[in-house]
Amino acid sequence: MTIGNWKLRIGEDREVPENVLSELENFLSKQWREAAMEDVREIGNSWWAVEKLLIPSPIVRIDIAPTLDSNNPQKFIYEVEVRPAGLGTTLKLLPNKMKSQWKEVLTGCYCQGFVSLDTPIQDDALAAEVLDMSYFEKIPSEKGPFWIRTKIDDHRAPDLEKISLVPIQMDGYKGYLLKLGLGFPLKDPSSLPWERGFVLKPIQGARMKGVKIWLPQKRDGTSTRTKIWQTVIEEKGSPYLWQPFISPKAEECEGKKGWFIWRVFFGWFDWQQGYRFIGGLWNWRPNLRVHGASDAVMGGLFKKR
Numbered sequence: 001m002t003i004g005n006w007k008l009r010i011g012e013d014r015e016v017p018e019n020v021l022s023e024l025e026n027f028l029s030k031q032w033r034e035a036a037m038e039d040v041r042e043i044g045n046s047w048w049a050v051e052k053l054l055i056p057s058p059i060v061r062i063d064i065a066p067t068l069d070s071n072n073p074q075k076f077i078y079e080v081e082v083r084p085a086g087l088g089t090t091l092k093l094l095p096n097k098m099k100s101q102w103k104e105v106l107t108g109c110y111c112q113g114f115v116s117l118d119t120p121i122q123d124d125a126l127a128a129e130v131l132d133m134s135y136f137e138k139i140p141s142e143k144g145p146f147w148i149r150t151k152i153d154d155h156r157a158p159d160l161e162k163i164s165l166v167p168i169q170m171d172g173y174k175g176y177l178l179k180l181g182l183g184f185p186l187k188d189p190s191s192l193p194w195e196r197g198f199v200l201k202p203i204q205g206a207r208m209k210g211v212k213i214w215l216p217q218k219r220d221g222t223s224t225r226t227k228i229w230q231t232v233i234e235e236k237g238s239p240y241l242w243q244p245f246i247s248p249k250a251e252e253c254e255g256k257k258g259w260f261i262w263r264v265f266f267g268w269f270d271w272q273q274g275y276r277f278i279g280g281l282w283n284w285r286p287n288l289r290v291h292g293a294s295d296a297v298m299g300g301l302f303k304k305r
Helices: 018-043 047-054 087-092 096-108 124-131 157-163 175-179 225-234
Strands: 014-017 059-064 077-082 114-115 146-148 198-203 212-214 242-243 249-253 255-268 273-283 297-304
Touching: 018 059, 018 077, 018 175, 018 273, 018 297, 047 157, 059 198, 059 297, 087 096, 087 124, 087 255, 087 273, 087 297, 096 124, 096 255, 096 273, 124 242, 124 297, 146 157, 146 242, 175 212, 175 242, 198 273, 212 255, 242 273
Parallel strands: 014 297, 114 146
Antiparallel strands: 059 077, 059 255, 198 212, 198 242, 249 255, 255 273, 273 297
């Protein structure tokens, strides 16, 4: 599959157990939603969906290590993306029945289309095309709300957030990980679990920028102890958190050793007052830093019954 100048390597569809998805739906609708809304209140930044719908976003994405544990699958979560990437790519791999669920979620939130300002990311344009919704590269004259993508330091952000279904200034903020016990504040690097392994990440960030993985035994994608110490010292004043290392699932693909994770999308259905599974992607790389690089392989994720 080709999107603009981006060529995707697509693998076979995979399934996620229904009971795992049900538990994640409950987790998002209750504990996570409450923690994310508390982040908003603490920072004092808000946007249309928060004010009008009392939710952080109509569509969110959980990045998680593959698991069969339906009792507590949230312990395998890396993070929850409130303005997730990959909407268009995922929609391309889903059947029409599931695409209609995405349309139902967005129209149920009065979405008037997608807005992408000063960004090379083409994925939202693809999502708009697949869903037959409006797409703008300039601020539209309509009142909104819109799914808006722009830089977090865009000087127009305060005004844009008045018509935005997703955060701009708080995009990539991960304070909820601390509130939910899925991450811990970085206080003293010497107290980190160096003997077991951990992941260090900025409290606000995206696309794995600034993320450091430490394992006692070096693997592709991990950082050295020296590099981690340098990061903490150089970024002094920029809040970091750490998580215990949660291994992606090891798997050989195309003759290469690698690892894969699930990227699972959930939509807010107002009539159910909850988030529900609407499809997803699995993502493989020959590297522990699993994201959408040129050596990545991905495929559709569906509910296993």
